[in-house]
Amino acid sequence: MELKELANQSILPIKPYVPGKSVKQALSEIALPEVYKMASNENPRGASPRAKAKYMELADQLHIYPEIYDRELLDAFALKLGCSRDNITLSNGGDGIIYNMGMAVLNPGDETIIPEITFAVYETITRIMHAVPVFSPMKDFAIDLDDIYSRITDKTKIIFICNPNNPTGQCLPKDKLIAFLKKVPEHIFVFLDEAYIDFTESDFNIGSVELLKGGMNNLFILRTFSKVYGLAGVRIGFGIGSPELISLISRVKPPFDLSIVAENIAAEALADDEFYSRTVTETASEKEYYYAELDKLGLSYFRSQTNYILINVKMDAKKAAQALMEQGIIVRPAASYGFPTCIRITIGQHRENELFFKALRKLVV
Ligand SMILES: Cc1ncc(COP(=O)(O)O)c(C=O)c1O
Structure with a gap:
């Protein structure tokens, strides 16, 4: 008998998640x-100094279960978001929230x-639960809300x-997304993943919490501490939804899925407005540097509302990543996202960005 026969049959089509290569791995190869x-798409500045200071105080609490x-x-959280504590659920990263x-x-x-080109974990949880992912093709590489709407059936549970x-x-155009959300029947959940919303220009921010x-x-809205707050290694994400949905989630949520470290430093990170603003401002100005340099090189790219850019390097993406x-x-x-000649790069600090362009020029000029 093959062990596969004993598996949850629904998970067999899932391809294991391939993370970005770590520094340790890279250093072992070069x-x-x-x-x-x-x-x-981590924060190259590290974590907020307030969160770091709190972290140093936690050594003598590591043997205790979190609350x-x-x-x-x-x-x-509620104060920051302008909602009630009953609207919020926390977990070990946005992945945990999904x-x-x-x-x-x-x-x-x-x-x-699920849009055909997007974050992979939506399909994973769908299959784990023996539900059926229905994929919506992209339109000019963008999410096609009309197509998604046309795929709603009486079995649809989450978009x-x-x-x-x-x-x-x-980002989707603000008015189109809001009109879509208003149109979706109320017995179908819309899971809005706003992991990168902190980097988004106000013209594209739909004010999701206000809509809720x-x-x-x-x-149901996903947010994370892994990006702008610089805490990807700690694993903290949060979801914002109706109290009824949050209460349902509390039935299945692993009891201690937020570690004592995560739980204690999250509030400090949330309160560190200086670090937050610096990250957002510097990322925006470095993004302009990318656009200018890419234009000089004649390479096409997607203008980004996040802390990363998808660039068409006009050569095999894996070979380009290896050479870089x-x-x-x-x-x-x-x-693996369906862009065979594109690389995705996190906007770094200026020195890293300069080094990237120095390396890229050697490849493409
Ligand atoms: C779109 C999106 N959603 C959710 C996540 C999950 O992030 P985390 O689990 O680190 O909070 C990521 C991570 O890169 C992401 O890109």
Whole structure:
């Protein structure tokens, strides 16, 4: 008997998640003193100094289980977001939020609608739950809301929308997305992944929390501390939804999925406005540097509402990523997303960005 026969049969089509290469891996393959990881959209500045200081205080609490329902922390979130603590659920990263939501609402045979090119984990949880992913083709590489709407059936349970989308970094037009959300029947959840919303220009930010507060109870919003807050290694994500949905999620959520470290430093990170603003401002200005340099090189790219850019390097993406790594820059080849000649790169700090362009010029000029 093959072990596969014993598996949850629904997970067999899932391709294991391929993360960006780590610095450790890269250093084991090449002999360079310094390597910059620009593959996973982390914050190159590190974490907020306030969060770091809090982290140093936690050494003598590591043997204690975290609190499951930390009112003070939830209140800090609620105050920042302008909602109630009953609207918020926390987990170990946005990934945990996606899993918990799926576990809470998907029954076998339910359908989820997922844009063809987007973040992979929506499909994973759909399959784990024996639900059926229905893929919506892109239109000029963008999420096609009309197509998604046309795929709604009486089995549809969740529509996943990543805005800005990964890997293109593009946002949907604000008025179109709001009109779509208003149109979706209220018994279908819209899972709005806003992992990168902090980097998004106001013209593209739909004010999702306000829509939820205005009575759009089928809306569920994902946010994360992995990007702008610089805490990808700690694993903290949060979901914002109606109290009824949050209560359903609390039934399936692993009791201690937020570590004592995550729970204690999240509030500090959330309160560090200086670090947050600096990250947003510097990322925006470095993005302009990218656009200018890419224009000079005659390479096309997607204008991004995030902290990364998808660039068409006009050569095999995997070969380009390998050649860049050999020069100390780790990027993500976007072939698995359906872009065989594109790489996705995290906007670094100026020095890293300069080094990237120095390396890129050697490849493409
Ligand atoms: C679009 C999107 N959603 C969610 C996540 C999950 O992030 P995390 O689990 O680190 O919070 C990521 C991570 O890169 C992402 O790109």
